[in-house]
Every structure is written in C-alpha cells, then in structure tokens.
Amino acid sequence: MKAFELLRRRFVAAPPAKAEGGEDLAQSADFARKQRALAALALAFGYDPDKVSLRPQLAACNYLGQSFRAEGEASPDGRIEIYYDPAMSDARLGCCLAHELQHVRYFAVREAFRAEPEDGPLHRRFAAFSADRLAAQRGVSDYSNEHWDAWTGEKPPQLFSDELNVGGSEPINETIAEVAKALYNWGLDVRIDPLWKELQRAIDEEYERLG
Numbered sequence: 001m002k003a004f005e006l007l008r009r010r011f012v013a014a015p016p017a018k019a020e021g022g023e024d025l026a027q028s029a030d031f032a033r034k035q036r037a038l039a040a041l042a043l044a045f046g047y048d049p050d051k052v053s054l055r056p057q058l059a060a061c062n063y064l065g066q067s068f069r070a071e072g073e074a075s076p077d078g079r080i081e082i083y084y085d086p087a088m089s090d091a092r093l094g095c096c097l098a099h100e101l102q103h104v105r106y107f108a109v110r111e112a113f114r115a116e117p118e119d120g121p122l123h124r125r126f127a128a129f130s131a132d133r134l135a136a137q138r139g140v141s142d143y144s145n146e147h148w149d150a151w152t153g154e155k156p157p158q159l160f161s162d163e164l165n166v167g168g169s170e171p172i173n174e175t176i177a178e179v180a181k182a183l184y185n186w187g188l189d190v191r192i193d194p195l196w197k198e199l200q201r202a203i204d205e206e207y208e209r210l211g
C-alpha cells in the first residue's frame, strides 16, 4: 500500500503538459473553460481565485489497474492546484476544490495550534479529538482509508502533527478534506461519523476566527 502511494505521488509530480497528439493542453478551449469555471467556484467558496490554478497535466486514470485519485494539491501558503482532466465535470471540479480548500484551513489552524502553549485555547478546544478516538473511526472514503492503510507510525496519528514525516501518509488531514468534499457534494445531512463532522466544523470555525 505504501509503495503504491509513493508511486502515485511520483506520477503526480511528472508534468506531461502535452496531450497524446502533442497538442498543448493549456492552449485548448476546454482548458480555458475549466479555468474560468474554477475561478468562479473559488469565488463562490469565498476564496481568492488568484490562489487557485489549473495545472495543465493529464491525470492518469489508471496505473497498474488501480484508479488514480489525487486530483489536486494544496500548499500551506494557501496556493491550490487542480490537475487538469478533460473528463472532469464542473461538479467534480467543485468537489476537488472543496477538498483542497479544507487542507488550506487545516494547515492554517495547525500552524496556530503549534505556535501556542500546550494549555492554549486551541489545545483545549481540540483535546477531545484524541489519536485513539480518530483512529477508531478511520476514514470516511476509499481515498482517506488508503491513507489510514498506508500509515506506518508506531502509534496512531495525532491531530496537527507532522503526519507525513511520522507515518508516511496523512490520514487525519486527508480524512478531514474528504469530509469537506462529502459535505459539498451531498449536503449537511451526509452520513458521516459525527466525530469527523464535529472536527471539520471546529477547524472551519477556528480558521474563520484566525481571519
């Protein structure tokens, strides 16, 4: 599972900017249209469209018979890239953006959490979300469960820890992003474990507070 994850990541890093016929993806009418759709979605989410871009790269749909799921990337500085896929509908574009935006919020709250003392307000607010409780629930989707399966840490992952360095995957960060995607796609009544819903909402509230 771990090796697979790494392979997939490497796959994402390769930038084949041209389609099979050698046509430059970034010049296509469909690329321009999706770029506009993405900017409109960013605005609808209340996010700066200049921080969101479409990467001219064909997403590999299958790799060794397994479907390739990573559809974008978020950076702690707030930049978001969605990997261009001609087959991606606007609805799926919105789902991807909801997922990546949640990473941005998670990174911001994580930074504030790490910057405060251990008895600070964020530590108190998030104390209930212990590693054991979260690990008992695992993920909320196939993709987030891949991250739980790939976890190699000796102990379950801790909220706001450096998951990637400790255990080689990001079960908590990815599960929260998948909660946001599910809420966007299915609405507030989506059947997701209340613990994860509660955690996602707490992160959003603290993100708003941070301004």
Ligand SMILES: [Zn+2]
Binding pocket: 099, 100, 103, 174, 177
């Ligand atoms: Zn993600």
